[in-house]
Amino acid sequence: MIANNDTTNEAQARPMSPHLQIYRWQWTMVFSIAHRLTGLYISAGIVFLSAKLIALAFAGADNFARFTMVAQHPFFLVLKIIFTWCLLYHMLNGVRHLLWDTGVLLGLGGARASGYLVFLLSLIFNTLYWI
Amino acid sequence: MAQLFLPANSRIKRGKHWALPTTSSAKRVRVKDFKVYRWNGVKGERPRLDRYKLDLNSCGPMVLDGLIAIKNKIDSTLTFRRSCREGVCGSCAMNIDGTNTLACTKPMASVRGSIKVYPLPHCSVIKDLVANLDGSYRQLATIEPWLQAATEVGKGKGKDKSKGMRERKQTPQARAALDGSYECILCFCCSTSCPSYWWNPDKYLGPAVLLQAYRWLMDSRDGAEQKRLRALADPFKLYRCHTIMNCTNACPKGLNPAKAIAEIKKMVAKKPKDTLQGYL
Numbered sequence: 001m002i003a004n005n006d007t008t009n010e011a012q013a014r015p016m017s018p019h020l021q022i023y024r025w026q027w028t029m030v031f032s033i034a035h036r037l038t039g040l041y042i043s044a045g046i047v048f049l050s051a052k053l054i055a056l057a058f059a060g061a062d063n064f065a066r067f068t069m070v071a072q073h074p075f076f077l078v079l080k081i082i083f084t085w086c087l088l089y090h091m092l093n094g095v096r097h098l099l100w101d102t103g104v105l106l107g108l109g110g111a112r113a114s115g116y117l118v119f120l121l122s123l124i125f126n127t128l129y130w131i
Numbered sequence: 132m133a134q135l136f137l138p139a140n141s142r143i144k145r146g147k148h149w150a151l152p153t154t155s156s157a158k159r160v161r162v163k164d165f166k167v168y169r170w171n172g173v174k175g176e177r178p179r180l181d182r183y184k185l186d187l188n189s190c191g192p193m194v195l196d197g198l199i200a201i202k203n204k205i206d207s208t209l210t211f212r213r214s215c216r217e218g219v220c221g222s223c224a225m226n227i228d229g230t231n232t233l234a235c236t237k238p239m240a241s242v243r244g245s246i247k248v249y250p251l252p253h254c255s256v257i258k259d260l261v262a263n264l265d266g267s268y269r270q271l272a273t274i275e276p277w278l279q280a281a282t283e284v285g286k287g288k289g290k291d292k293s294k295g296m297r298e299r300k301q302t303p304q305a306r307a308a309l310d311g312s313y314e315c316i317l318c319f320c321c322s323t324s325c326p327s328y329w330w331n332p333d334k335y336l337g338p339a340v341l342l343q344a345y346r347w348l349m350d351s352r353d354g355a356e357q358k359r360l361r362a363l364a365d366p367f368k369l370y371r372c373h374t375i376m377n378c379t380n381a382c383p384k385g386l387n388p389a390k391a392i393a394e395i396k397k398m399v400a401k402k403p404k405d406t407l408q409g410y411l
Binding site: 013014015016017018019020021022023024026028029032097100101102103106107108111 | 135137138140141143168170174175177178226228229230247249250251252253254255256257262263324326329373374375376377379380387389390393394396397
């Protein structure tokens with residue numbers, strides 16, 4: 001990996017200064033990486049949801065019943081609760097991104113406050129969904 | 132592709148411990164611990180983290196004062212850039228206590244515990260705290276950071292070329308549109324704080340350069356808006372910004388590169404598609 005666009009041989013022998021290892025986590029940075037990670041989780045979750053639908057469509061009543069039984073295991077329940085939270089966070093943060101594209105909430109205060117709000121709302125909505 | 136870990140030659144090893152210099156004059160001693168990134172320029176040798184102890188009563192209040200005191204009293208081989216010592220030159224940009232800032236405007240008292248000092252992140256290191264910013268400077272040149280007027284208003288007549296020359300006037304409102312971007316001192320604290328720039332330093336222009344691009348787009352005297360936007364409308368140059376906002380968090384001048392980038396995106400979006408060839 002060549003640091004900072006420098007392609008000379010000399011530059012490649014030089015060390016690269018530490019980055020992710022030493023940078024202090026900023027809240028806006030946390031909300032941003034969370035958007036990525038929740039997106040990944042949803043993508044993986046969609047595969048399992050599709051598997052359920054396929055089971056429903058082709059596999060017959062027995063297999064579908066088995067699938068449903070396995071899916072009711074507490075482990076999968078936890079995965080499902082995380083899935084809905086990811087979906088809510090990703091969606092609400094997506095709205096935050098849309099607002100940013102109009103040029104608002106781009107001050108430090110606005111960006112931080114909206115990040116906290118999105119996180120809080122995603123937790124509240126997720127709790128409401130599951131109780 | 133993002134490389135999250137440092138290459139083998141860049142991993143930091145334990146460094147030297149430098150003792151507190153014995154001073155006869157100071158009666159009360161306020162000791163602060165410094166941990167400073169060192170690389171002496173010998174190829175193949177790994178960087179190390181040296182520890183210094185410094186009496187805060189023996190030097191000025193800023194981190195730069197501390198570094199200068201270390202260089203003068205403890206270890207003269209410590210290398211760093213500095214010039215104005217008042218936040219207008221941008222030379223002493225470095226990573227202090229985990230965030231990029233200017234050493235000359237960062238009070239040592241604002242850091243709890245030991246003061247960790249690294250060069251600007253994800254740069255090739257020239258020596259100790261001196262990061263190589265050549266790539267960023269080259270990127271700055273690509274946005275043509277100078278006035279490109281549509282009309283020639285200042286052409287002189289006859290032998291004396293200055294005769295008939297006029298200044299390009301701006302209304303106070305048009306001048307105010309440059310507030311928040313012209314103040315940039317190009318210290319590159321923002322660009323080197325940006326994870327997007329870490330992973331694509333060769334293709335993404337980075338917040339500092341984009342803030343400058345915005346500065347010229349907003350200049351009422353500049354007539355090259357169309358050309359400038361066309362050059363910026365690129366999936367990497369502009370759109371690698373994901374509004375992580377480390378830039379705005381880091382800026383020692385209190386500017387907002389993230390906002391400037393969002394405004395450029397809006398300007399691009401407002402242009403008819405056929406006028407911006409290529410990506411859009």
